Amino acid sequence: MGVTYKKAGVDIKKADKFIASIKKIAKTKNRAVIGAIGGFSGFYKLDAKKMKEPVLAASCDGVGTKLKVAFYIDEHKTAGIDLVAMNVNDLVASGARPLFFLDYISSSSLNLKCLKGIMEGIAKGCQDADCLILGGETAQMPGFYKGDEYDVAGFCVGIVDRKDIIDGSGIKESDVVIGLKSSGIHSNGYSLVRKLFSLKYIKERKNLFYKPTKIYVKPVLKLKEKIKIKGIAHITGGGFYDNIIRILPNKIRCEIKKGSWPVSEVFKLIEKKAKASDKEMYRTFNMGIGMVVIVSKKDAERALGILKKQRIDAYIIGNCKKAPKRSVTLS
Numbered sequence: 001m002g003v004t005y006k007k008a009g010v011d012i013k014k015a016d017k018f019i020a021s022i023k024k025i026a027k028t029k030n031r032a033v034i035g036a037i038g039g040f041s042g043f044y045k046l047d048a049k050k051m052k053e054p055v056l057a058a059s060c061d062g063v064g065t066k067l068k069v070a071f072y073i074d075e076h077k078t079a080g081i082d083l084v085a086m087n088v089n090d091l092v093a094s095g096a097r098p099l100f101f102l103d104y105i106s107s108s109s110l111n112l113k114c115l116k117g118i119m120e121g122i123a124k125g126c127q128d129a130d131c132l133i134l135g136g137e138t139a140q141m142p143g144f145y146k147g148d149e150y151d152v153a154g155f156c157v158g159i160v161d162r163k164d165i166i167d168g169s170g171i172k173e174s175d176v177v178i179g180l181k182s183s184g185i186h187s188n189g190y191s192l193v194r195k196l197f198s199l200k201y202i203k204e205r206k207n208l209f210y211k212p213t214k215i216y217v218k219p220v221l222k223l224k225e226k227i228k229i230k231g232i233a234h235i236t237g238g239g240f241y242d243n244i245i246r247i248l249p250n251k252i253r254c255e256i257k258k259g260s261w262p263v264s265e266v267f268k269l270i271e272k273k274a275k276a277s278d279k280e281m282y283r284t285f286n287m288g289i290g291m292v293v294i295v296s297k298k299d300a301e302r303a304l305g306i307l308k309k310q311r312i313d314a315y316i317i318g319n320c321k322k323a324p325k326r327s328v329t330l331s
Contacts, residue, residue: 032046032047033045033100033132042100042134044134044157048159052163054159054160054161055159056159057094057096059090059091059156060154060155061090062154063083063086063187064237066187067149069206069209072202072203073210076114076115076118077120078210080117080118081215082187082212083125084101084128085186086154086187088215089291092158093233093291094165097160097221098158099131101129101134101154101156104153105118105151106141106145106152107140121212125215128217129217129218164224166229166232168230168246168247168294169249170231170249171248174296175319176318177319178295178307179291179315180220180291180293181312182288184211186214186290187213188237189285208266214291216234216290222310223293226306227295228296229295230295233292235290236286239281239286240256241283243292244328248328249326252323254294254320255318256329257317257318258330260315260317261289270285279330294320297319
């Protein structure tokens, strides 16, 4: 027999088996979904009758070098949850409700156990975000990745009435900054973490270093129903400085008060090992705050109460002031 596609490293039968397993994991039975996973396209029947001017929002993101930890620990469900979280948290930051999610997974060969773990995580993440899995792509790329390593990317589409888009334009002096507790490092800063600590050390303390990213969709949308949210920042790469400033109007300074929330133990370990400055830490990590919500002073306490009912620990961590130019400061 001559050289076959399978001998070249691409196992089509194994791929078909994986796709069949996805259909069971994804559970996409919903009136909005037309057809089933496995077609050339996914179809979603949009219902926007209750909106005056519906606008689609979209996000695309990956998990980053946290995957190196996933490979070493050999626990991939967390990576799947992270993938969804990084996308849906970005969407809800604009006030959008996630509708559907698509994934891209590529590896040199198909490790069904590993792939199943990723998909179980994606399904869990979508469930937590009240979002549907509409489809995806699993690419076999022989020789492209080392061993059983892989890469993942996600794409998510949401919807929001144009009048309800949250863009920070209404933020003004005296508005209050509320921080929503993170579950840990989330999915940013792992290049530094891996430089500081061995993978063996990280595995031994995976309860600190390898928690799935918190998904904030449901509590934030519930909060949006009850009060006026002026701005939302998802605290990812760039930390406090580079993310909060993206939603501030000109001539507004956001002043964050350190010590107004409990900093997670894992960040104390990182700071001590790196001998890092406060600015470096708060520009790299979320420091225990995964999302920032800005509201009027009169709504702040009520917002905390609503978030508490949604089982989200939240704190007043700062306020907004007039300034010569927009900026973020920590004091």
